Amino acid sequence: MSTVIAAERGREFWRGVLRAGALVATIGAVGALGACGERRADDGVEHPRPLGFAPTSGSIEGGRLVFVDVDDGQTVRGRATVACRFGSHAAIRAAYDRPSGRYACPAPAHERPEAVTLTIAAGGATVTMATPFVYVTSGMGSAPPVVVDVPALAKQVERVRADLPAGVRLCAVLKNGGPPAGFAEAISRVARIDYFAVPNLEDGIALRNAGITTPIMVLYMAEASHVPELVHYDLEPAAYSLEWVDQAERLLRSAARPLNVHLWIDTGLSREGVMPVEALPIARAVHASARLRLRGIATHFCCLGKGDLVPLRGDDVTNKTALQKHRFDEVVGAIRAKGIGRDALIHAGSSDALRFGLTPVYFDMMRIGTMLFENPSPEHMNYHWTTHILQTKTLPAGWCVDYDCKVALPHATK
Incomplete structure (x- = not known):
């Protein structure tokens, strides 16, 4: 099928x-x-x-x-x-x-x-x-359709879930280059997913328009001016500054429900997230707001490896993964010591954490992307793109390939 x-x-x-x-x-x-x-x-x-x-x-x-x-x-x-x-x-x-x-x-x-x-x-x-x-319109071009083997994808999702300890939630990360709404619909039809994560607001809207009711977090920063859209579609963005929290609070003053947000901590990847010293003031501002709810506290690791388990268990900060976890634990501890975020989801682990069995970073939820879409065997793909070949031709020996003739064919080539 x-x-x-x-x-x-x-x-x-x-x-x-x-x-x-x-x-x-x-x-x-x-x-x-x-x-x-x-x-x-x-x-x-x-x-x-x-x-x-x-x-x-x-x-x-x-x-x-x-x-x-x-x-x-x-x-x-x-x-x-x-x-x-x-x-x-x-x-x-x-x-x-x-x-x-x-x-x-x-x-x-x-x-x-x-x-x-x-x-x-x-x-x-x-x-x-x-x-x-x-x-923006559909333009003149077209992307190739994606064919999904739904039963194969469902089996892969269940393999991933079987490797998770009881009580650890599964978040499906949809940023593999395919249409996110289509993948979410296919996965939701046959497997149990606790959360979806998408790169941006537009992808989150696409999932809601496809009928997805599962919680959806937006991984990367969304400007506060989009807060009315985020609360309308029940999407969970990152709260990334005190100014963002202040503007979101004003934009939500007439909203019928609070907006769930996630606080991302940059512990060493130098990508999304606030610096550790900035985290507690932002968490306090979210906690003080009647219109915002701290739904999650998160980080992302830079270089998970199969040899990280022992350093993680021993809190050996000479290991990069253990150092990041140490920083993250300190931030989470400081926030919760103030009575904030005690019911927030703690999430940090990704596909490599599960692949290498790095259980100390599983926390409350695992964000899994790559492993969900891995093929069950080299002969069988759980999804693929299809297209039509519109032209083939045979080029003679000496024929130039592309500008400046940097490559000339040594022999006739089809």
């Missing part, structure tokens, strides 16, 4: 082209939102008025939600009439979104990639965004 998952058609191409410009635009627009979008309702306001929106800029596509912050005035919360107009498209009435406490506007489909300005109207007042959204 196989399932064919249609990969997204060229979307990543436009995202890649536009990402740098969108980031610059976002930086400028976040300040504008802070000025106009974070005012509290004025008791003297007689009519609803729009205050701001999130995300504040960047790429967008048909169906993507934009969340509008509205001062409802004397109306009952959620009953204001709010309209959104994307560029020259007809105005769309926004629906009240209880999880985020905002009004949600779905972006209409757009036939070509270009910049469009969003205008929001409520109670006779309007707000026009200072920096336009940039539409």
Whole structure:
């Protein structure tokens, strides 16, 4: 039994082209939102008025939600009439979104990639965004479809789970280059997964739109301006600075539920995470917030090896893995000593930790990516890409290959 998952058609191409410009635009627009979008309702306001929106800029596509912050005035919360107009498209009435406490506007489909300005109207007042959204489309290219052998994948997931001690949760990390929503749907259909981890907000939204209800963490940093989207889709981002926590707190002031966050500690990989000395102040800020919940404390190891078990058990900090664990244990201990995060999931181990049996770093949950997708045998792949060959030809001896003729064929080659 196989399932064919249609990969997204060229979307990543436009995202890649536009990402740098969108980031610059976002930086400028976040300040504008802070000025106009974070005012509290004025008791003297007689009519609803729009205050701001999130995300504040960047790429967008048909169906993507934009969340509008509205001062409802004397109306009952959620009953204001709010309209959104994307560029020259007809105005769309926004629906009240209880999880985020905002009004949600779905972006209409757009036939070509270009910049469009969003205008929001409520109670006779309007707000026009200072920096336009940039539409991304499927473009002209296409990615090859991915074919998944679902039973083989299910067996691999169960092999991984069988190696985990009782009580250790399994988090499936989906960043192997395939369409994450398709893999999540295939895995969830036949195996028990406690958590999913995806690289970015867009992948998390794709999983929710595919019907995945399992908890989802976003591995890499998401700007605080995306907090309304994160709480709407129930995605768990990283809290990576006091400023992020402060802005998230303001953006969640009308939300119906708290936002779960994970505190990542950089213990020696020099990638995601805050420095150990920064961790406790951020944990305190999250703990003090009525709208944020510290769901996890995490780190990532730089160089797990088969010889790490003895140093880990002996806390031999001359070993790099043992040194990272020592630093991580100190941070977790300091946070919990203040009565913070005692129910937070502690997670650090990845595929190599399981492969080498490094049980001291299993903690509460293992984040497994590579091992979930390993083939059961060289002859059988649990997933593969397919494509069509459109042209073959035979090149004569001496024929140049590519620019500058750095390679000339020694003989006729097909």
